[in-house]
Amino acid sequence: MGGSASRPVRLVARLDIKGKNLIKGIRFEGLRVVGSPNERARHYYAAGADELLYMDAVASLYGRNSLADLVEEVVQDVFIPITVGGGIRSVSDVRTLLRAGADKVALNTAAIRRPELVTEIAEHFGSQCVVLSVEAKSTSPGKWEAYVDGGRERTGRDVFEWVSEGVEMGAGEVLVTSVDRDGTEKGFDVELLKGLSEISRVPVIASGGMGTVLHGVELMEQSEVDAVAMGRALHYDRLDIPAVRKAMIEAGVAVRKDTLV
Amino acid sequence: MSKVTVVDYGLGNLKSVSQALKALGAEPQVTSDPEIVDRAERVILPGVGAFRVAMEALRSQGLSDAVLATAEKGTPILGICLGMQLLFDSSSEFGYTDGLGLIPGKVSPIVSSAPRSPAVRSTHIGWRTLDITPAGRSIRDFGGLRPDTSYYFVHSYGANPLHESDFYASVLYGGQNVCAVAGKENIQGVQFHPEKSAKAGLKVLESFLAI
Numbered sequence: 001m002g003g004s005a006s007r008p009v010r011l012v013a014r015l016d017i018k019g020k021n022l023i024k025g026i027r028f029e030g031l032r033v034v035g036s037p038n039e040r041a042r043h044y045y046a047a048g049a050d051e052l053l054y055m056d057a058v059a060s061l062y063g064r065n066s067l068a069d070l071v072e073e074v075v076q077d078v079f080i081p082i083t084v085g086g087g088i089r090s091v092s093d094v095r096t097l098l099r100a101g102a103d104k105v106a107l108n109t110a111a112i113r114r115p116e117l118v119t120e121i122a123e124h125f126g127s128q129c130v131v132l133s134v135e136a137k138s139t140s141p142g143k144w145e146a147y148v149d150g151g152r153e154r155t156g157r158d159v160f161e162w163v164s165e166g167v168e169m170g171a172g173e174v175l176v177t178s179v180d181r182d183g184t185e186k187g188f189d190v191e192l193l194k195g196l197s198e199i200s201r202v203p204v205i206a207s208g209g210m211g212t213v214l215h216g217v218e219l220m221e222q223s224e225v226d227a228v229a230m231g232r233a234l235h236y237d238r239l240d241i242p243a244v245r246k247a248m249i250e251a252g253v254a255v256r257k258d259t260l261v
Numbered sequence: 262m263s264k265v266t267v268v269d270y271g272l273g274n275l276k277s278v279s280q281a282l283k284a285l286g287a288e289p290q291v292t293s294d295p296e297i298v299d300r301a302e303r304v305i306l307p308g309v310g311a312f313r314v315a316m317e318a319l320r321s322q323g324l325s326d327a328v329l330a331t332a333e334k335g336t337p338i339l340g341i342c343l344g345m346q347l348l349f350d351s352s353s354e355f356g357y358t359d360g361l362g363l364i365p366g367k368v369s370p371i372v373s374s375a376p377r378s379p380a381v382r383s384t385h386i387g388w389r390t391l392d393i394t395p396a397g398r399s400i401r402d403f404g405g406l407r408p409d410t411s412y413y414f415v416h417s418y419g420a421n422p423l424h425e426s427d428f429y430a431s432v433l434y435g436g437q438n439v440c441a442v443a444g445k446e447n448i449q450g451v452q453f454h455p456e457k458s459a460k461a462g463l464k465v466l467e468s469f470l471a472i
């Protein structure tokens with residue numbers, strides 16, 4: 001076991017949203033509607049999720065994030081942190097989302113195009129509020145390229161280099177989504193996550209590929225990640241948060257215990 | 262219904278805080294009007310943001326004077342996260358900045374930048390249990406705090422109360438006891454987010470509303 005036992009590990013429910021619908025594709029493709037995001041969010045809250053991740057799946061294509069209304073509604077009865085990502089381009093976009101009830105924002109496309117945006121947001125709202133969202137696609141053994149626009153566009157940037165730069169610019173957390181594993185339920189890209197989490201001085205959220213309880217436990221045993229995001233397997237009820245939490249506790253991972261009582 | 266005034270200084274988690282208060286049956290009034298803050302029955306100073314920008318916003322809108330005046334009258338004040346840090350004398354975040362000075366002490370990074378180990382991230386994010394200090398045990402209802410319950414933290418700076426009597430509870434992070442709850446008479450601050458700490462957090466707000 002790495003250092004994971006020494007810090008609290010979070011179980012995050014990831015909701016990819018298009019318009020008003022919860023969707024989920026495989027490797028960001030073939031997006032299907034799987035329900036109402038806020039209804040699922042309430043269900044995950046009741047099941048003891050530590051955090052929610054709301055990602056506007058098509059926002060960067062349209063150039064704006066449309067989740068403020070959904071967030072504003074869900075915070076009426078969901079009292080856990082919510083990170084919102086997709087299409088965020090300015091300090092004023094961030095202000096709108098925070099005022100709607102979001103706690104953090106996840107930046108990808110706009111940050112890669114203009115890394116200073118990370119600094120501007122961090123100086124306004126604090127680094128803890130800026131999550132660098134990185135879509136990583138394997139290019140050769142031990143190498144990953146950063147993608148944008150939901151795994152559609154290459155950037156030519158090496159993931160490790162970009163993460164270092166983004167953290168230098170003020171990101172307080174990194175969300176790493178494996179484009180290759182996203183929606184596959186075949187397990188995380190452990191090599192990628194191990195490498196990044198061992199060098200990062202900010203927390204790393206692992207995303208893409210969690211299909212079974214064992215995938216989560218193995219990742220915690222082999223890497224230093226701080227949080228695991230679960231999407232598709234949760235939405236299709238193939239995985240449930242209490243079972244993941246229980247398995248983590250049995251494996252000696254430091255997770256919140258009181259939700260099981 | 263308990264009346265509570267939430268200070269709006271253009272930053273921060275106002276929505277989440279007021280929704281949590283509403284869920285508890287309170288009537289939150291979100292305002293950036295110094296006169297309303299001055300007349301408040303209870304004041305919540307919320308917080309997501311950077312110390313310097315927050316203090317500048319509070320000062321330029323006349324809100325820092327209003328908070329100080331209402332504190333002087335004995336009005337219960339609860340600072341949340343950055344709002345807690347603002348209660349202290351100063352912070353080193355993005356350069357030295359004076360705070361409200363209601364609780365003696367300084368705000369500094371929770372992890373010093375020199376010896377960094379990936380096992381200790383510079384931003385502390387997650388659900389943690391607290392160690393309530395003897396000073397914390399002496400406050401009414403322990404401020405709604407429970408020792409075996411987790412609360413949600415997200416911060417990279419932390420407050421260092423100068424006096425032990427103002428240090429109510431700590432959280433262990435990177436081998437240090439980081440201040441999680443501080444207070445002095447009618448002033449109280451929590452580093453975690455009660456409005457984001459599920460039922461355990463609502464209890465803390467409920468206890469504040471009952472003062």
